[in-house]
Amino acid sequence: MTNCPSRFALARLEVGDLPEDEAARVLAHVASCEACGRSVADLRSNVAAYEARGDEHRRRLMARIDGEGAIPLTPRRRSLRMPLSIGGGLAAAAALVLGVYLTLGGAPPKPGGDDGIRYKGVVSVEVVAKRGDRQFRVEPGSALLENDALRFIVTTGTPGYMDLFSVDSKGRVSPFYPESEPDADPAPMTLGNAGRHVLPGSVILDDALGEEHIVLVFSEAVFDRDEVQKEIRSTGAMGPRAIIGRPGGDGALIVERLTIRKE
Amino acid sequence: MKTPEERKHDIERLHRKYAGVLFDHCVRMLGDRFEAEDAVQEAFLNAYRAYDSFTYGESRLPWLYRITTNACLKVIRTRKRKGAVPIEKPESKAEPFRHPLDDLHSRRVLEAVVDELDDRGRRILVGHYLSGMNQEEIADVLGISRRAVVKRLTKLKRRVGELLEEA
Numbered sequence: 001m002t003n004c005p006s007r008f009a010l011a012r013l014e015v016g017d018l019p020e021d022e023a024a025r026v027l028a029h030v031a032s033c034e035a036c037g038r039s040v041a042d043l044r045s046n047v048a049a050y051e052a053r054g055d056e057h058r059r060r061l062m063a064r065i066d067g068e069g070a071i072p073l074t075p076r077r078r079s080l081r082m083p084l085s086i087g088g089g090l091a092a093a094a095a096l097v098l099g100v101y102l103t104l105g106g107a108p109p110k111p112g113g114d115d116g117i118r119y120k121g122v123v124s125v126e127v128v129a130k131r132g133d134r135q136f137r138v139e140p141g142s143a144l145l146e147n148d149a150l151r152f153i154v155t156t157g158t159p160g161y162m163d164l165f166s167v168d169s170k171g172r173v174s175p176f177y178p179e180s181e182p183d184a185d186p187a188p189m190t191l192g193n194a195g196r197h198v199l200p201g202s203v204i205l206d207d208a209l210g211e212e213h214i215v216l217v218f219s220e221a222v223f224d225r226d227e228v229q230k231e232i233r234s235t236g237a238m239g240p241r242a243i244i245g246r247p248g249g250d251g252a253l254i255v256e257r258l259t260i261r262k263e
Numbered sequence: 264m265k266t267p268e269e270r271k272h273d274i275e276r277l278h279r280k281y282a283g284v285l286f287d288h289c290v291r292m293l294g295d296r297f298e299a300e301d302a303v304q305e306a307f308l309n310a311y312r313a314y315d316s317f318t319y320g321e322s323r324l325p326w327l328y329r330i331t332t333n334a335c336l337k338v339i340r341t342r343k344r345k346g347a348v349p350i351e352k353p354e355s356k357a358e359p360f361r362h363p364l365d366d367l368h369s370r371r372v373l374e375a376v377v378d379e380l381d382d383r384g385r386r387i388l389v390g391h392y393l394s395g396m397n398q399e400e401i402a403d404v405l406g407i408s409r410r411a412v413v414k415r416l417t418k419l420k421r422r423v424g425e426l427l428e429e430a
Contacts, residue, residue: 004395006394006395006396006397006400007287007288007291007393007394007395007396008328008390008394008395008396008400008404009396009400011284011287011288011324012322012324014283014284015280015281015284015324017322017324042287043284043287046283046286046287046290047283047284047286047287048283049286049296050282050283050286050287050300050303051282051283054279054282054283057278057282057300057303057304058275058278058279058282060304061274061275061278061304061307061308062271062275064304064308065271065274065308065311066271128297130297133341135295135297135298151297198296198297
């Protein structure tokens with residue numbers, strides 16, 4: 001019979017709910033038990049992962065409680081598209097294809113970001129689709145449908161800033177993250193540390209047919225989303241991957257592109 | 264009885280304190296972080312609705328644990344009905360006790376037996392196998408006698424053993 005505390009007891013210890021004498025006993029045991037030490041580390045890792053977006057989770061919860069526009073944790077619709085040309089039309093296609101996991105410099109960085117190895121200049125994006133109650137990783141060749149909800153996981157080798165948006169076959173741009181229009185809000189999204197970032201909420205695929213590019217721009221230095229999007233459109237630096245240097249030695253912009261087609 | 268605004272304030276305070284550890288519980292039950300996030304939110308929403316049902320002592324954690332377990336069990340039963348599987352296998356870390364229901368295969372054993380049980384049986388199952396709770400802790404969370412837990416747990420262990428042999 002083990003003397004190790006249960007996960008529930010470790011949770012109580014973590015939130016400070018154990019009586020003082022019991023807490024002291026558990027702490028003393030954890031200090032001398034390797035397995036319990038790993039359990040505590042695992043628990044704290046999960047807690048930290050949740051609390052990294054704790055304010056956002058609470059905001060959504062309070063909104064649901066208020067019943068005002070009930071912000072669900074997942075789906076959100078895409079904003080109005082900007083009618084801008086991307087330089088050349090893109091042909092619509094019948095089949096549904098998704099190109100994913102495009103990275104620079106070889107294998108994507110390991111998730112977690114604290115493995116002691118810096119993958120400088122590397123960024124990758126993974127896509128997870130939710131259809132009804134089913135979730136699946138989107139692989140090349142996956143079929144995607146209208147109303148599929150996409151979640152994005154961006155892994156970076158360094159802290160930095162990002163902008164994720166889509167461009168459809170008519171050159172119309174839809175901002176994803178940040179969700180605001182770039183001319184009104186040019187600030188990119190901050191990624192405060194290296195590692196794996198699960199972007200909040202999800203993006204619902206609409207009924208627009210044809211080819212669509214999902215574009216990720218990442219840089220270690222802050223950039224103006226509106227200017228960068230215009231530069232990408234004017235130079236056609238759409239990838240599948242591209243690097244845009246910047247004067248003055250500021251962090252170069254890494255551009256990753258994922259192409260999907262919907263039937 | 265508290266006003267809705269007071270309840271909301273309490274729920275926010277409880278969320279700040281407990282949501283992280285409840286997320287850990289959900290990740291272990293569901294094996295999927297996305298679903299675990301949703302389950303935590305559903306749990307706190309249900310906690311707000313069931314606010315007046317809280318009758319225990321100082322700590323709210325046992326009460327929230329029960330509500331959160333129910334939210335996860337709902338996901339498991341829906342998942343089972345739809346034939347869906349979680350997309351990520353939970354990262355395996357060494358545990359002080361290695362229960363048979365710690366991996367994805369064994370989680371399917373949990374899904375198989377969960378339909379055979381009533382609410383109390385399901386919560387005892389989760390408490391014992393997934394959280395490693397002792398009898399006293401399970402009794403505390405469920406608000407029942409330890410004797411009732413012992414009786415139920417004996418039957419459960421026998422049934423889980425049968426299922427694991429069949430699997």
